[in-house]
Amino acid sequence: GLRRTLYFKDDDYRLSFLHGNFITLNNLIPEEAERIVKFRISPLCVSLHSTSPQVRSFLMGTSRAEHGLRMLQYLDCQGVSTNIQIVLCPGINDGTVLESTLADLLFKYNHINTVGIVPVARGNHFHGHPRIVNCTPEKAGELIETVERWQQAFRAKRGRNTVFAADEFFMLARKPFPERTYYDHFEQLENGIGLCRLFMDEAEAYLEKMLSQAKIGGGAEKRAKMTIRAPSLPLLIVTGIAAKPVLSEVLQKVLSIYQMDVELLAVPNSSLGPRITVTGLLFGKDIIEVR
Structure with missing residues (x-):
């Protein structure tokens, strides 16, 4: 259908x-x-x-x-x-x-x-x-x-x-x-081979760069939080079930530096079945159903 x-x-x-x-x-x-x-x-x-x-x-x-x-x-x-x-x-x-x-x-x-x-x-x-x-x-x-x-x-x-x-x-x-x-x-x-490793490494490198810049002027958290303009509206990150642990780990590190309102939404695949857990195979209606 x-x-x-x-x-x-x-x-x-x-x-x-x-x-x-x-x-x-x-x-x-x-x-x-x-x-x-x-x-x-x-x-x-x-x-x-x-x-x-x-x-x-x-x-x-x-x-x-x-x-x-x-x-x-x-x-x-x-x-x-x-x-x-x-x-x-x-x-x-x-x-x-x-x-x-x-x-x-x-x-x-x-x-x-x-x-x-x-x-x-x-x-x-x-x-x-x-x-x-x-x-x-x-x-x-x-x-x-x-x-x-x-x-x-x-x-x-x-x-x-x-x-x-x-x-x-x-x-x-x-x-x-x-x-x-x-x-x-x-x-x-x-x-889907190496995506998680590359994402984690790039996130780690970016956060280290931000903290390094902050330490130059002192007050690491304050300077790092000022480096990026946090969005005024809440953010919603949509992912499949499989990637949730990886995104959650990185997001925790981000939120320890930046102040912003972010929700991580792991969506089960109701269209193809719960065993299909990758984000790329989610349907629009799967996301709508959980919201």
Whole structure:
């Protein structure tokens, strides 16, 4: 019952290059592949999920998934770099399947920039295969350990970490976010990988700068509070459930320096289901309902 544009599946390599959309390559025809190579349309963002043709076909529900693998191999051989996404589905493409996928990406491909692993999100309106289930905290913890082990292998061979776990895994496993060095150059920031670490670090740096300026003239709190003009009206910060702890921690530090009226509103996703906790998938009506 949503607007029609939300049901259109975009798998356009041009938008992958321009905007970072993750594509499958399943519908990429040879002429388009040649055009990508000719004009060096790189890097592309590719949803891989698994290098096993059988597992990839199962997850994508199409026999064209094997064609997508061949296209990825061809583009890699032609020097086209890619940022890979693996949506982790417990019991399907984790465990030995994931180990095999990461080994293939390390030893059989030469132009993989990054590998981002994100958790599958099964909402209330999911009508796919019953084997596809959400990650548990235990699975999230296992995934984090797996990624750290493979980072060592990628560093040894390529000089960088390359493979990363999404922020959601650390939230789910209740583990602290890694330091900046974990994320290389934050290439998969828009995929929810490193967002929390970068936000916390930037906030910390800004607040330290404000306090440093205040101390120059003495009276740290007074000078810092005068550095920014606090809004006369109350502020409302809307977030999904997942990011609430991070925003709350930063907001407490801000309010220890600046005097302002701020409310942090964590909104459950009633449209897609409570297991969908990221801010970017909130609907307008979700926010309206809690206000």
